[in-house]
Amino acid sequence: MRGINTDKITLAHGGGGKKTEDIIRGIFQKYLNDPVLAEMDDGAVLEDLVFSTDSFVVNPIFFPGGDIGRLAISGTVNDIAVMGARPLYLSLGFIIEEGFEISSLEKILISIKEASEEAGVRIVTGDTKVVEKGKADGIYINSSGIGKTLLSPPPSRYRIEPGDLVLINGEIGLHGTAILVAREELGIKADIKSDVAPLWPLIESIISPSVKFMRDPTRGGLAAVLNEIVEGMNFGIRLWEEKLPVSQEVAGICEVLGFDPLQLANEGKVVVFVKKEDAESVLEKMKSHPLGKQAEIIGEVTDEFPGKAVLKTTLGTHRIIEQPMGELLPRIC
Amino acid sequence: MRGINTDKITLAHGGGGKKTEDIIRGIFQKYLNDPVLAEMDDGAVLEDLVFSTDSFVVNPIFFPGGDIGRLAISGTVNDIAVMGARPLYLSLGFIIEEGFEISSLEKILISIKEASEEAGVRIVTGDTKVVEKGKADGIYINSSGIGKTLLSPPPSRYRIEPGDLVLINGEIGLHGTAILVAREELGIKADIKSDVAPLWPLIESIISPSVKFMRDPTRGGLAAVLNEIVEGMNFGIRLWEEKLPVSQEVAGICEVLGFDPLQLANEGKVVVFVKKEDAESVLEKMKSHPLGKQAEIIGEVTDEFPGKAVLKTTLGTHRIIEQPMGELLPRIC
Numbered sequence: 165m166r167g168i169n170t171d172k173i174t175l176a177h178g179g180g181g182k183k184t185e186d187i188i189r190g191i192f193q194k195y196l197n198d199p200v201l202a203e204m205d206d207g208a209v210l211e212d213l214v215f216s217t218d219s220f221v222v223n224p225i226f227f228p229g230g231d232i233g234r235l236a237i238s239g240t241v242n243d244i245a246v247m248g249a250r251p252l253y254l255s256l257g258f259i260i261e262e263g264f265e266i267s268s269l270e271k272i273l274i275s276i277k278e279a280s281e282e283a284g285v286r287i288v289t290g291d292t293k294v295v296e297k298g299k300a301d302g303i304y305i306n307s308s309g310i311g312k313t314l315l316s317p318p319p320s321r322y323r324i325e326p327g328d329l330v331l332i333n334g335e336i337g338l339h340g341t342a343i344l345v346a347r348e349e350l351g352i353k354a355d356i357k358s359d360v361a362p363l364w365p366l367i368e369s370i371i372s373p374s375v376k377f378m379r380d381p382t383r384g385g386l387a388a389v390l391n392e393i394v395e396g397m398n399f400g401i402r403l404w405e406e407k408l409p410v411s412q413e414v415a416g417i418c419e420v421l422g423f424d425p426l427q428l429a430n431e432g433k434v435v436v437f438v439k440k441e442d443a444e445s446v447l448e449k450m451k452s453h454p455l456g457k458q459a460e461i462i463g464e465v466t467d468e469f470p471g472k473a474v475l476k477t478t479l480g481t482h483r484i485i486e487q488p489m490g491e492l493l494p495r496i497c
Numbered sequence: 498m499r500g501i502n503t504d505k506i507t508l509a510h511g512g513g514g515k516k517t518e519d520i521i522r523g524i525f526q527k528y529l530n531d532p533v534l535a536e537m538d539d540g541a542v543l544e545d546l547v548f549s550t551d552s553f554v555v556n557p558i559f560f561p562g563g564d565i566g567r568l569a570i571s572g573t574v575n576d577i578a579v580m581g582a583r584p585l586y587l588s589l590g591f592i593i594e595e596g597f598e599i600s601s602l603e604k605i606l607i608s609i610k611e612a613s614e615e616a617g618v619r620i621v622t623g624d625t626k627v628v629e630k631g632k633a634d635g636i637y638i639n640s641s642g643i644g645k646t647l648l649s650p651p652p653s654r655y656r657i658e659p660g661d662l663v664l665i666n667g668e669i670g671l672h673g674t675a676i677l678v679a680r681e682e683l684g685i686k687a688d689i690k691s692d693v694a695p696l697w698p699l700i701e702s703i704i705s706p707s708v709k710f711m712r713d714p715t716r717g718g719l720a721a722v723l724n725e726i727v728e729g730m731n732f733g734i735r736l737w738e739e740k741l742p743v744s745q746e747v748a749g750i751c752e753v754l755g756f757d758p759l760q761l762a763n764e765g766k767v768v769v770f771v772k773k774e775d776a777e778s779v780l781e782k783m784k785s786h787p788l789g790k791q792a793e794i795i796g797e798v799t800d801e802f803p804g805k806a807v808l809k810t811t812l813g814t815h816r817i818i819e820q821p822m823g824e825l826l827p828r829i830c
Contacts, residue, residue: 171598171599171600172595172596172597172598172599173593173594173595173596173597173598173599173602173627174595174596174627175595175627175629176627177593177625177627178593178625178626178627178628179627184625187599187625188625191599191602191603191606192606192623192625194603194606195603195606195607195609195610196589196606196609196610196620196623198619198620198621200619200621200622201619201620201621201622201623205622207622208586208588208621208622210585210586210621210643213643215586215588215621215622215643216588216622217588217589217590217622217623217624217639217641218590218624219590219591219592219624219626219639220626221592221626221628221632252543253541253543253548255541255548255549255550255641256529256550257550257551257552257590257639257641258552259552259554259592259637260506260510260511261506262505262506262507262508263505263506263507264505264506265504265505265506266504266505266506266524267504269506269524270524270527270528273524273525273527273528273529274528276528276529277528277529286531286533286534287529287531287534288531288533288534288541288543288548289533289534289538289540289541289548289549289550290525290529290534290550291550291551291552292510292511292517292520292521292525293511293552293553293554293828294506294507294508294509294510294511294512294827295511295554295634295827295828296508296827296828298631299554299633299634300632300633301628301632304592304637306550306552306590306639306641308550308588308590308639308641310543310546310548310643494627494628494629495626495628495629
């Protein structure tokens with residue numbers, strides 16, 4: 165129970181950062197201790213299968229660039245894909261609030277159909293529950309999925325070594341910023357679309373033994389993912405600020421609100437660790453794919469700063485990339 | 498859209514009966530039409546795997562005989578088991594309302610641990626989301642699972658023939674009645690416990706090619722399951738009222754409230770269709786298992802009444818067992 169200073173669940177427990185890790189390690193793993201679960205990966209590797217689950221509670225349900233349906237497909241497809249597996253089958257579990265418009269449900273189902281076609285996955289089983297008004301917020305969707313591993317050995321952070329390079333397939337922080345703008349109560353106006361997309365087609369085009377590790381930086385953004393990777397390792401990760409793809413709109417909103425683009429959620433990005441000599445060829449493959457046109461080599465694995473992620477700023481100084489306490493906003497996904 | 502006379506989701510759409518079928522066929526299948534999904538089984542048969550999902554929104558979270566944790570494990574284990582598959586791996590997706598007591602979460606996790614041990618399944622992946630106060634009702638849990646098929650050909654309602662006998666492993670209506678009593682607003686007092694249990698150990702003991710079909714009668718009870726089985730078939734099912742295991746407590750509550758025990762939910766029952774000559778031996782195996790002590794042969798498949806389920810009453814008359822419109826209560830599971 166160390167690290168849990170409250171006896172009630174708070175929104176921060178769901179933010180995907182330090183507090184989420186605390187409750188998973190302190191409470192869930194106290195009772196559920198399967199060795200595969202304890203690896204805390206995005207999915208479970210079971211012989212030649214990968215099995216993954218995610219519940220989606222995003223607010224608002226419809227946002228620029230997507231909706232909860234596209235998000236539910238993309239989120240689980242991406243969790244499977246970054247494990248080096250081809251997503252094959254998805255299940256969908258709907259919890260719907262009484263009074264929800266059937267026309268909205270139809271829009272969501274159309275998004276689900278489109279995204280599953282883009283990803284090449286089959287939706288093979290489902291479940292629907294309805295709860296009373298005031299016991300949900302429109303609709304929540306769980307998606308679970310099964311994939312078939314294509315890489316042996318599978319990608320693993322234990323394969324990362326100093327000298328490896330770090331790639332990303334495009335601009336960061338778009339999903340987090342799009343949700344921020346869509347929550348009109350904040351009074352921000354900007355023309356930003358979420359990047360939500362199923363990444364399997366892109367990942368399929370780069371998958372090879374020289375890809376050592378992949379992760380999709382969702383809740384808590386790149387900062388959360390990089391900190392998970394370096395934890396307990398004898399290497400560090402250095403990102404180069406001038407190489408980080410950040411759009412003017414995202415940079416502007418971050419400046420006004422004091423946010424860090426490294427901490428903002430993405431739903432169509434994958435960070436890839438590649439052997440140095442293969443990085444250029446992986447970059448070219450990414451750039452030739454519609455989901456990777458703005459791909460960049462954004463950093464390197466180093467034996468300086470062991471156990472830390474750092475940013476080399478455009479001024480030449482280094483600053484620590486902190487593990488975020490959680491998402492800046494609740495219900496980003 | 499035929500059969501949907503409203504443009505909003507109603508509680509009845511979640512009841513597991515006629516209205517749920519309407520929305521699945523009229524809305525979901527309009528967009529999602531994978532042939533495996535269209536079979537509308539409790540799980541998807543994928544080569545040698547069975548894949549199943551269920552979300553649990555039961556109210557109250559803790560009830561006599563169990564809680565939402567035991568229910569989440571049992572529900573998905575049973576859906577896999579009735580497909581003739583050994584449940585192997587489960588995922589859990591939690592949606593928790595801000596302010597939920599961590600001590601309650603711990604109780605639920607203990608139930609989950611116990612039920613998964615009873616079932617012999619591993620919990621290998623999970624996800625936790627937190628929503629604001631008033632956007633859930635304490636806790637909702639999705640469980641999805643993977644099993645390995647043991648029977649080839651798999652159990653199928655298309656294998657059922659006139660002459661086959663119908664077995665059940667014990668008293669019906671216990672889960673539905675326990676939830677009814679636990680909702681104190683109805684002012685009923687009775688000493689009834691839910692039958693919620695993972696049935697795999699019982700099913701493993703009876704599984705054989707002479708078991709033609711199995712189903713767990715949850716939402717909508719035996720009435721819903723039997724109607725699904727006979728739909729479009731050239732056989733009927735006749736239950737014998739005097740053989741139906743109904744406890745005095747359940748019978749009493751049904752009499753007072755005008756409910757039909759055939760329509761009440763079960764969470765630890767399996768209805769089994771067996772070749773006549775093997776029925777006694779399957780019955781003996783059931784009775785020798787702790788989960789089947791009160792097992793009975795409750796009816797027969799007949800070429801009378803094609804496409805219908807009927808009850809032969811203790812008076813010798815026949816009455817049609819109607820397809821329920823849905824569960825009598827919302828959020829039974």
